[in-house]
Amino acid sequence: METAEITALTVVFFIxxxxxxxxxxxxxxxxxxxxxxxxxxxxxxxxxxxxRLDYIGSLVEEGSVLAENILLIDYGGTAEQIELCRKFxxxxxxxxxxxxxxxxxxxxxxxxFMV
Numbered sequence: 001m002e003t004a005e006i007t008a009l010t011v012v013f014f015i016x017x018x019x020x021x022x023x024x025x026x027x028x029x030x031x032x033x034x035x036x037x038x039x040x041x042x043x044x045x046x047x048x049x050x051x052r053l054d055y056i057g058s059l060v061e062e063g064s065v066l067a068e069n070i071l072l073i074d075y076g077g078t079a080e081q082i083e084l085c086r087k088f089x090x091x092x093x094x095x096x097x098x099x100x101x102x103x104x105x106x107x108x109x110x111x112x113f114m115v
Contacts, residue, residue, distance in 0.1 A: 037069040042077035053088045070095040
């Protein structure tokens with residue numbers, strides 16, 4: 001074999017070895033990543049709620065947030081806001097609408113789910 005062929009094969013084998021090592025390292029790191037719980041209060045005076053929900057939804061859909069659970073907490077939201085939150089919960093299986101008194105129970109369920 002010529003020197004150019006040997007060099008090319010060496011480079012290809014080196015790149016393949018690095019890719020395999022990175023694959024195993026990244027898969028081990030993913031096993032150690034912890035999912036998040038997104039908590040968002042819903043207040044009557046929040047005029048930007050639709051934009052917030054769209055933003056959270058887009059982050060979850062593109063996979064840039066490892067949110068296992070999205071809790072929308074009703075702190076006296078308007079009827080329109082509550083309906084918007086219900087639609088959001090229907091379209092995102094990880095989302096849940098709760099009342100403030102249910103917060104402790106929801107967080108205990110979430111932590112129990114992770115263990």
